[in-house]
Amino acid sequence: MAKKFYITTPIYYVNDVPHVGHAYTTLAADVIARYCRQKLSKENVFFLTGTDEHGANVAQAAAKHGKTPKEYADEVSPRFQEAWKLLDIEPDYFIRTTDPRHKKIAQEVLQKIYDKGYIYSGDYEGWYCIGCEKFLTESDLIDGKCPLHPTREPVYQKEKNYFLKLKELSQQVLKRIEQGEYHILPEKRHNEIVTRVKQGVEDISISRAGVSWGIPVPWDKTQTIYVWVEALFNYYTATQFIEGKQKFWPPNLHLMAKDILWFHSVIWQALLIAAGLELPKTIFAHGFFTIDGQKMSKSLGNVISPEQLVNTYGVDGTRYLLLSAYQFGSDGDLSLAKFTERYNADLANGLGNLIARTAKVSSGVTLSKHLNITFENVSTDEYKKALEQYRFQDALAFIWEKIKFADKLVDDNEPWKLKGKDLEEFIQRVIPHIQEIATLLLPFLPQTAEKILEQFKGPTIVSQPALFPRIQ
Numbered sequence: 134m135a136k137k138f139y140i141t142t143p144i145y146y147v148n149d150v151p152h153v154g155h156a157y158t159t160l161a162a163d164v165i166a167r168y169c170r171q172k173l174s175k176e177n178v179f180f181l182t183g184t185d186e187h188g189a190n191v192a193q194a195a196a197k198h199g200k201t202p203k204e205y206a207d208e209v210s211p212r213f214q215e216a217w218k219l220l221d222i223e224p225d226y227f228i229r230t231t232d233p234r235h236k237k238i239a240q241e242v243l244q245k246i247y248d249k250g251y252i253y254s255g256d257y258e259g260w261y262c263i264g265c266e267k268f269l270t271e272s273d274l275i276d277g278k279c280p281l282h283p284t285r286e287p288v289y290q291k292e293k294n295y296f297l298k299l300k301e302l303s304q305q306v307l308k309r310i311e312q313g314e315y316h317i318l319p320e321k322r323h324n325e326i327v328t329r330v331k332q333g334v335e336d337i338s339i340s341r342a343g344v345s346w347g348i349p350v351p352w353d354k355t356q357t358i359y360v361w362v363e364a365l366f367n368y369y370t371a372t373q374f375i376e377g378k379q380k381f382w383p384p385n386l387h388l389m390a391k392d393i394l395w396f397h398s399v400i401w402q403a404l405l406i407a408a409g410l411e412l413p414k415t416i417f418a419h420g421f422f423t424i425d426g427q428k429m430s431k432s433l434g435n436v437i438s439p440e441q442l443v444n445t446y447g448v449d450g451t452r453y454l455l456l457s458a459y460q461f462g463s464d465g466d467l468s469l470a471k472f473t474e475r476y477n478a479d480l481a482n483g484l485g486n487l488i489a490r491t492a493k494v495s496s497g498v499t500l501s502k503h504l505n506i507t508f509e510n511v512s513t514d515e516y517k518k519a520l521e522q523y524r525f526q527d528a529l530a531f532i533w534e535k536i537k538f539a540d541k542l543v544d545d546n547e548p549w550k551l552k553g554k555d556l557e558e559f560i561q562r563v564i565p566h567i568q569e570i571a572t573l574l575l576p577f578l579p580q581t582a583e584k585i586l587e588q589f590k591g592p593t594i595v596s597q598p599a600l601f602p603r604i605q
């Protein structure tokens with residue numbers, strides 16, 4: 134593993150309040166960041182998230198609420214920060230693209246790309262989807278509508294724009310992918326991107342004449358920088374304006390869902406090559422989930438908020454249920470009925486029950502041996518490999534095998550029937566297993582893991598209220 138680790142999530146649009154989709158990616162990033170902090174120490178990890186605040190979509194949402202775009206962004210951006218706090222997600226920095234320091238550096242990078250001759254002026258004519266904030270080709274449209282935003286009419290635009298020479302740059306992008314300079318994961322996504330680049334890529338417009346809510350193009354103030362281009366720059370600008378973070382460039386891992394992989398694996402890389410900057414190491418696109426088999430959408434009324442989950446399952450319950458629902462990287466389905474079932478089986482009966490009964494039989498016994506359980510000496514290759522390949526479900530399954538083993542140890546020895554030296558011996562045997570389980574749980578369930586470690590650190594052990602009360 135590298136000596137430093139820089140991990141990012143997408144910066145989310147402020148036209149929407151945080152929902153479980155945003156939480157899913159940010160939580161995954163938090164688990165990786167916590168794991169890396171255990172391995173590399175806190176100062177060597179930089180976990181960045183934030184909000185994407187410019188563009189026509191945000192301006193329209195603000196107008197609907199009778200606010201200026203900036204007022205609206207100032208209202209919604211903190212909602213994301215609060216949601217991450219609620220879920221015990223601890224980014225090292227939260228970037229907002231309306232930050233003047235971001236604006237300044239974004240302009241400087243774009244100017245550099247312009248000076249190197251990778252940008253030219255031309256006329257754009259075509260369909261634009263404001264919901265996606267992207268141009269659509271005729272073949273993208275289904276019955277004349279954007280497939281992702283069928284209720285919003287695409288807008289036909291004809292205007293003067295600046296273009297990035299993506300066609301030319303994409304050949305360099307392909308070369309760098311093929312030489313393994315950066316990796317697109319999972320493998321299936323790598324293959325999709327390579328095929329698409331080989332099919333041919335057109336130059337893209339990187340400025341807007343008709344959108345005033347944006348960062349001005351530095352050499353032509355009548356235009357603003359296309360919101361996606363400037364948003365991608367956030368990963369770089371943050372390292373430049375936050376003190377002490379320069380050393381983190383380039384990113385080790387960009388996390389996102391597959392919907393925005395093209396932007397991250399091709400357009401972003403082309404911009405970096407044009408600017409002469411080093412490329413990120415890995416781009417990982419996870420899948421999209423549905424809710425009870427249906428697309429999550431406002432119109433269906435099935436959008437789940439982080440608060441709703443935390444109110445029912447608690448912070449760590451929510452963290453566990455989201456990351457164990459299906460393998461990270463694949464598409465999946467979330468269902469509250471299944472969440473409740475798994476909460477009761479794995480958390481209330483599994484982990485919670487093991488801790489409660491072990492504490493109960495241990496109370497009154499004084500631990501004699503000094504136990505040296507650290508993250509390094511308990512995280513075995515199987516667990517590490519799973520986490521380093523972003524297989525959260527497998528890493529959790531590995532811990533739950535250990536929970537089952539410890540449970541069996543208790544069942545087989547019936548400690549409630551033991552007394553004196555026999556009981557003491559049993560306790561000394563079972564507690565290292567509990568401590569190991571808690572240590573491995575640290576990146577996933579930080580509060581629970583800390584509570585267990587505290588409860589079993591000795592010399593005496595006291596029963597505590599149930600970690601995961603059963604849900605009826």
Ligand code: MSP
Nearest residue numbers: 143144145146154155158185364365389390421422
């Ligand atoms: N602002 C851009 C990103 C710019 S990054 C330089 C954007 N924002 S977004 O608010 O639409 O967030 C998209 C991301 O939210 C997805 O890539 C994914 O991380 C997350 N998800 C939103 N809905 C989701 C699901 N239903 N399933 C999985 N992830 C989901 O795009």
